[in-house]
Amino acid sequence: MTTANGKAGTEAPVLDADFFSFQDLLTPVEREAALRLRTFMEREVRPIADDYWDRAEFPHHLIPGIAATGVIGTMWPESRRFPNSTLFRGWAAVEIARVDASFATFVGVTSGLAMGAIGVGGSDAQRAEWLPRMGRGEIIGAFGLTEPLAGSDTARGLRTTAVRRGDTWTLDGAKRWIGNATFADITVIWAKDIDDNQVKGFIVRKDAPGFKAEKIERKQSLRGVQNADITLAGVEVPETDRLQKIDSFRDLAGVLGPTRIGVAWEAMGIAVGAYEAAVRYAKEREQFGRPIASFQLVQQKLAESLADVTAGLAVCVRVSQMEDAGTRRDEHAAMAKAFCSARMRDVVARCRDVLGGNGIQLDHGVARFFADAEAVYSYEGTYDMNTLIVGRAITGIQAFV
Numbered sequence: 001m002t003t004a005n006g007k008a009g010t011e012a013p014v015l016d017a018d019f020f021s022f023q024d025l026l027t028p029v030e031r032e033a034a035l036r037l038r039t040f041m042e043r044e045v046r047p048i049a050d051d052y053w054d055r056a057e058f059p060h061h062l063i064p065g066i067a068a069t070g071v072i073g074t075m076w077p078e079s080r081r082f083p084n085s086t087l088f089r090g091w092a093a094v095e096i097a098r099v100d101a102s103f104a105t106f107v108g109v110t111s112g113l114a115m116g117a118i119g120v121g122g123s124d125a126q127r128a129e130w131l132p133r134m135g136r137g138e139i140i141g142a143f144g145l146t147e148p149l150a151g152s153d154t155a156r157g158l159r160t161t162a163v164r165r166g167d168t169w170t171l172d173g174a175k176r177w178i179g180n181a182t183f184a185d186i187t188v189i190w191a192k193d194i195d196d197n198q199v200k201g202f203i204v205r206k207d208a209p210g211f212k213a214e215k216i217e218r219k220q221s222l223r224g225v226q227n228a229d230i231t232l233a234g235v236e237v238p239e240t241d242r243l244q245k246i247d248s249f250r251d252l253a254g255v256l257g258p259t260r261i262g263v264a265w266e267a268m269g270i271a272v273g274a275y276e277a278a279v280r281y282a283k284e285r286e287q288f289g290r291p292i293a294s295f296q297l298v299q300q301k302l303a304e305s306l307a308d309v310t311a312g313l314a315v316c317v318r319v320s321q322m323e324d325a326g327t328r329r330d331e332h333a334a335m336a337k338a339f340c341s342a343r344m345r346d347v348v349a350r351c352r353d354v355l356g357g358n359g360i361q362l363d364h365g366v367a368r369f370f371a372d373a374e375a376v377y378s379y380e381g382t383y384d385m386n387t388l389i390v391g392r393a394i395t396g397i398q399a400f401v
Helices: 028-055 062-067 086-097 101-120 122-136 249-284 296-325 331-352 354-358 367-378 382-395
Strands: 143-144 161-165 169-180 186-193 201-207 211-215 228-238
Touching: 028 062, 028 086, 028 101, 028 122, 028 367, 062 101, 086 101, 086 143, 086 249, 086 296, 101 122, 101 143, 101 201, 101 249, 101 367, 143 169, 143 354, 169 186, 186 228, 201 228, 201 249, 249 296, 249 331, 249 367, 296 331, 331 367, 331 382, 354 367
Parallel strands: 143 186, 161 186
Antiparallel strands: 161 169, 169 228, 186 201, 211 228
């Protein structure tokens, strides 16, 4: 790493992949917090990340440590430790994902999606009850939107139902690919109210009768993330646990926009992690009597990868600034996620290629990023769906119905 002025040192270190010094846009307080987070990830997570990924397990013992960095719940006054920007929250995603994308997804689900749902859709009482404890890592959240038969078309295809009788709602249905759900204390379940055919959100506690979460096995991407199949069989939820400010899918979309920006940042974190590993390897690996970093084709791959990282970070920076200014629209977040996830995919493929056969083995630092990129490319809206959102903004015509 280098200092902000490009000289070797330890003062205000920036990532070597931050070629245009985007980190300098953070406030001094934000930079200090980012460096605390980087230290935690390097000391606590990096040494064990490959092992937990290989075993498809999550390091639960690290939850108090990541919560202590202040990175969970940074968006909400009830849980944030200091004033911060969308730019900082995105940079934090880079710092986590460049070490372990599974860990970044854990944080994104509990902090971005679950806390976001309560922050956007909860009453003052619900926010006060849940957000402070979630920010401290005492309560872990999950977000149950995707279903076995409804992914891209959840706006219209949601099959989980909610029936109200008095002050009690009864939920029936199924969810799939729900991160954190095997161990989350609460899961925000999205269901269609059969009376008005509108989507509503419910805080479901893990011990609720009729709620069952089973781990999805045999994954080959984000193996540390504990995704679950959820079944809801007559799960009763009191009206006090319904998100009071969510009355339609449009309200739900207010949660998804910021998290889509966060996933664009996470994608760049994965690209940064693969790039850093490829540079290290290229300098150390010798063929034909010299480091492979001395060969033109290898340097070209690294230069192209750094250019993609830089372009992706630039998009993330701008859409984050627009988010804070209140000018960001759905198509901006969609373009950021689509563009950055595509650039990520190109970067991890090139970096794997730099490593040759060693690129598919965990010990050399790229294989995990290469595999994890596939899941990030698909969640928070597939590449195709996000490009269609942009296409709708361009033409005024919706291509999906």
